[in-house]
Amino acid sequence: GVNKAIAYQRGIYADAHFRFHEVLRQCTVMVMSGYGWSDTAINWRLDTWLNQNKRNTIILLHPHPDEIVQRSVIVGSAYDYWTQGGQLRVVPKWLCETSMRDIEGEVHSATASRT
Numbered sequence: 001g002v003n004k005a006i007a008y009q010r011g012i013y014a015d016a017h018f019r020f021h022e023v024l025r026q027c028t029v030m031v032m033s034g035y036g037w038s039d040t041a042i043n044w045r046l047d048t049w050l051n052q053n054k055r056n057t058i059i060l061l062h063p064h065p066d067e068i069v070q071r072s073v074i075v076g077s078a079y080d081y082w083t084q085g086g087q088l089r090v091v092p093k094w095l096c097e098t099s100m101r102d103i104e105g106e107v108h109s110a111t112a113s114r115t
Contacts, residue, residue: 005041024049029107033061033095037072047074050087057110058082059089061098086113 008017024045037043050056062068069079082088089106091098 004039008041021045028053028055029057029059029110031059031061031103031107033098037068037075040074043072043074047078050078050082054085054087055111057087057089059091059103059106059110061091061093061095061103063092063094063097065090065092086110 004013007013020042035042046058050058060068065079069076079088083090086109089110091102091106093102
């Protein structure tokens with residue numbers, strides 16, 4: 001019952017959202033698991049982060065990324081662009097099924113292809 005975009009401007013939500021923005025400014029690789037892409041305010045922020053620097057990369061741990069493409073307008077419109085450009089790298093497993101080797105391999109590939 002809470003409008004998240006408005007709630008992000010108050011109290012603990014504002015603090016958490018501020019920290020999220022701060023971390024995005026400090027990193028170029030994000031490992032993502034369990035985020036469903038249904039929060040429009042966060043989705044726009046992730047879209048902006050990917051567009052700000054072609055080195056910015058999301059390593060998405062998800063066995064069926066097509067579910068996210070269908071659920072989110074932002075992902076649906078940008079998925080091909082992000083994957084073809086190497087900014088969205090899908091590991092088709094959940095976190096509990098993934099090894100550090102899987103993740104480190106994608107992180108290495110993401111950083112090596114951008115240097």
